[in-house]
Amino acid sequence: MPASAGGEGPAPASKGGRPRDPKVDEAILAAALEVLGEQGYARLSIEAVAQRAEVAKTSLYRRWAGKDALILDAVAKVGLAGRPEPPDTGSLHQDISTYLRALIDFRQAQVWVGEVLADPELKRLFGQHLGGELTAGFRTIIERAVERGELGPHTDVELLAVLPTALVHHHYVLTGTVPDEQLAQRIADQFFGPGARIAES
Numbered sequence: 001m002p003a004s005a006g007g008e009g010p011a012p013a014s015k016g017g018r019p020r021d022p023k024v025d026e027a028i029l030a031a032a033l034e035v036l037g038e039q040g041y042a043r044l045s046i047e048a049v050a051q052r053a054e055v056a057k058t059s060l061y062r063r064w065a066g067k068d069a070l071i072l073d074a075v076a077k078v079g080l081a082g083r084p085e086p087p088d089t090g091s092l093h094q095d096i097s098t099y100l101r102a103l104i105d106f107r108q109a110q111v112w113v114g115e116v117l118a119d120p121e122l123k124r125l126f127g128q129h130l131g132g133e134l135t136a137g138f139r140t141i142i143e144r145a146v147e148r149g150e151l152g153p154h155t156d157v158e159l160l161a162v163l164p165t166a167l168v169h170h171h172y173v174l175t176g177t178v179p180d181e182q183l184a185q186r187i188a189d190q191f192f193g194p195g196a197r198i199a200e201s
Contacts, residue, residue: 030074030078037115075130079113087141088144092145092151095145097188099141101185103165136161
């Protein structure tokens with residue numbers, strides 16, 4: 001479970017108390033993402049999330065040490081839960097193109113993503129604790145390409161796994177424009193296509 005800055009993480013349920021109700025957890029996490037998308041990270045408060053989830057503030061404090069831990073948990077368990085699975089077409093280029101387009105579509109449908117990118121502190125926490133979640137699918141695709149012999153045995157899998165999302169984020173920061181499927185195709189063609197030197201490593 002993600003921890004917040006300073007080593008804080010979701011507070012464990014008190015010993016000897018009643019078992020935690022999963023439905024309450026789900027309601028709180030969903031409410032946290034809704035409030036984040038509406039109010040932004042700086043203005044979000046535990047009180048506002050409790051009110052949206054229709055639970056007492058104590059229900060939140062028994063589960064999470066603070067706002068950081070709550071939001072990271074909400075993103076990990078609810079926000080990223082519906083992200084697409086990496087395809088397995090047998091082609092590195094096709095897998096990267098398909099998966100990156102799907103991720104861009106998924107990202108555009110999630111209001112909370114804009115808030116993560118807009119708030120420096122939340123973006124730092126997100127990258128620190130959940131960055132691996134975003135590159136895991138690309139890592140799987142690249143590892144499969146190595147196993148097929150499409151990429152060489154000495155391929156730097158971790159570096160290549162970061163490349164697609166790093167390029168998408170860099171494009172957004174520099175241009176201020178929302179990434180689209182055309183950008184996804186350009187990245188796949190330039191860096192993972194049959195003629196790309198990366199595919200010859």
